[in-house]
Amino acid sequence: MGLGAIDLNLLVALEALLEEQNVTHAGTRLNTSQSAMSGSLSRLRRHFNDELLVRVGRDYELTPLAERLLPVVQSCLHKADEALSLTRHFEPRHSRQRFSVVMSDYMMTLFVEPLLRILAREAPGLRIDFHPLGHKTPEDEAHLRCHDLMIAPLGYQLPGVSEIVLHDRFVCVVDPGNPRLVDGRLTQRDIAEMPHAQCAIGKSLTPCDRQLETLGIAPRVQVSTPGFSVLPGLVSGTDLVALVPERQARRHADPLRCAVVPTPFPDVPLVEAMHWHHNRHTDPAHGWLRDVVRRVGASLEEETVIAAVDASHAEDAFPYPVAAS
Secondary structure, eight states, rough: OOOSSSSSSSHHHHHHHHOOOOHHHHHHTTTHHHHHHHHHHHHHHHHHSSSSSEETTTEEEEEEHHHHHHHHHHHHHHHHHHHOOOOOOOOOGGGGEEEEEEHHHHHHHHHHHHHHHHHHHHHOOOEEEEEESSSOOOOOOOOHHHSSSEETTTTTTSEEEEEEEEEEEEEEEEEEEEEEOOOBBHHHHHHHHHHEEEEEOSSSSOOHHHHHHHHTOOOOOEEESSTTTHHHHHTTTTTTEEEEEHHHHHHHHTTTTOEEEOOOOOOOOOEEEEEEEETTTHHHHHHHHHHHHHHHHHHHHHHHHHHHHHHTTTSSSSSSOOOOO
């Protein structure tokens, strides 16, 4: 069936129905009556010869076909919005454009809040959909075509165009009562013998994995997660150790009762970059988005410099206070 044989407005209704998984909520979202939304659902069910939404108790669930349809419909509508909003000039204050940005949970904790503050001030009608980096990193450009930006570490050999936006380093996170923690320090032997909680993203080794491999240390991984944000919580109250980005560790150390200590080997840098498909490089709207990300990264780098200066009079060489054991 060609595009001319179906009302393409049904795609908007389909996205709302599949995302909300509720006819009433989908109607409210689109400012449409429940009866009209039910009519759209009936037409969609006839077109796909599938129920799409099935009632389970008091709620609805997506059918297997609906689950496959959702990301396709989201991508199609995103591209349609992008096509209709493209002009030679981009005016963020009046734009209603929708961007799709992929980043790790670590970068979300750092970037989303300051980025949204800029949007509220400069582009209040603009929308950004954030997507998790996930367990697998893309190996070709197809994934980049579906999103406007991906913010991920260098070293994973991601395709497309890249630009560095933030520097960090890895630190160790342990429970403050861990008996191996002596004078706020761990040794390389401790790292080799302790059970690890590890973040696993994609097939490539992380910078810390490479450093440990160079030292001849094969970490005894007891817990693996697809992100860094849960690692401090897993470490607290256990004998585990986790190697996490320092900014992430500092945000969670106090509420989760974790000790943040330097690695017992030379600093392992973490360099985060934004990646995008080359066909977006000259788009003025995309250029504005990249500039916003640059500004957020620069502000975070400046905060680190200020913190380092404030701590420069400390007796310990580690440029932040080390949690007491």
